[in-house]
Amino acid sequence: MTPNIVEIDNLSFGYKGRVLHKGINMVFPRGKVVAIMGGSGSGKTTLLRLIGGQIRPSKGEVRVDGDVVHKQDRDGIYKLRRKMGMLFQHGALFTDLSVFDNVAFPMRELTDLPESMIRDLVLMKLNAVGLRGAHALMPTELSGGMARRVALARAIALDPNIIMYDEPFAGLDPITMGVICDLIRTLNDALGTTSIIVSHDVKETFMIADYVYFVANGEVVAEGTPDDLMQSTLPFVHQFVHGEKDGPVPFHYAAKNYQSELLGRVSVK
Amino acid sequence: MIKSTLHISIIRTLRGIGSRMIERTWRLGAGARLFFLTLVYSGESFRRFNLTLREVYSTGVMSLLIIIVSAFFVGMVLALQGYNTLQKYGSSEAIGVLVALSLVRELGPVVTALLFAGRAGTAITAEIGLMKTTEQLSAMEMMAVNPIARVIAPRFWAGVISMPILASLFSMVGILGGYLVAVPLIGVDDGAFWSQMQANVDFRLDIVNGVIKSIVFGVACTMIALFEGYDAPPTAEGVSRATTRTVVISSLTVLALDFILTSFMLEV
């Protein structure tokens, strides 16, 4: 058994000629909560999709439990994915199924468990996220935070070894954020899984992560424990962690000279 | 100066046509690929037939009312128009044949397919497009469940199954509408209406051919609706455009296919 359940090795990827990742290296040790942080559009979600084998890297590789993801055939990928659970940014609950059926979905699709056992398991998973009482509701009847908790229950339905969270805190009120925060850490330790969190919320992420990677411009620009990073003097990390609006990441989108544009010497297209 | 502007605009137009052609061809290929994959991953739709049945129920029931109402009116209009012409030649009893043949051979399959595209087709596109936009399809993929097998294929077979059923229903209700206008209203002889119809509608040439048509239309309409949804850009605007395209492309495809199929069936 490799000490790291996921290893990203010199990974490069881009969409249609636009380079998104340039040789990224990361390791995710078993049992840890590891965060990937970076600005919007820096390719964090794409990185999760590369780990899940939904897209192929142009260079380098991702290994899950020792197996190179992009070298698997369809069955191989599906076998790897059964070790993973993923929480999508907005939950991605199946809107035509009830909360109960959403959580039961992976069990019914991927196992031969009898319906009575599925029922008990679903209620257990829902209880773990505090929503056993909501099992009969439809996804449209849930608040954003509840939807994400149901999605979490669905992600852990088959006891994965790895849980990936895409922006688990985005768009939540502070109380719900705290609830999700606690859940991620508790589930990680109770189930003995490895958690990968993709986020740009510094406070929450630093509270629960064991290790953090910062990505910018397609590269890992800093890494370390939250404590290390809080002390970091790297300009980018400092700007990000302390939420300063100007720094290495400029406030202004690249533009022509402001003065001459206002004075009309440059035609505005 | 003027010449060069003209030059540029011609080049621009040609370039536009070229890129549109490439895009159309690419989409045709992508559609064919989805069709192929749907067939390959159809096993589950039959093994777990209740998945398919549920979709038959929802697409069928969705289109049922609109099809019954339209068929009734179409049948009544056919009888009115038919009688108007036939009585000039003193053969108003042939009205039953005229109504039945028009419906079974042409109007049943074609109008049903057009209505299906507008009702069930758009619903399918919007549903799949929304599932994509809200990452439900991605979520399924990440759960090691193949969305083509689980979501696309059952809907495809449901469409292929419901179309001939709906078309037959259309023809039956249309004939009933025609009967009500011809016999009680206009006063054509009841017995002549039915016996002429029975004598002149051929099971293989008319009914089976009509069913074949509606099966082909079912494949086309459902596949177009599914592809447009599956291929839609994952935004609100993308889904709404895809929904419109479903109606336009399905309707044109149905009419073109109808011409081709008819020319084969009549052995012109």
Ligand SMILES: Nc1ncnc2c1ncn2[C@@H]1O[C@H](COP(=O)(O)OP(=O)(O)O)[C@@H](O)[C@H]1O
């Ligand atoms: N399927 C796609 N095709 C083309 N470009 C994409 C696609 N998905 C994402 N992108 C682009 O890649 C960039 C990174 O996206 P993403 O990984 O979602 O960033 P993040 O999650 O860090 O905000 C974005 O600029 C986005 O527009």
Ligand SMILES: [Mg+2]
């Ligand atoms: Mg993202």
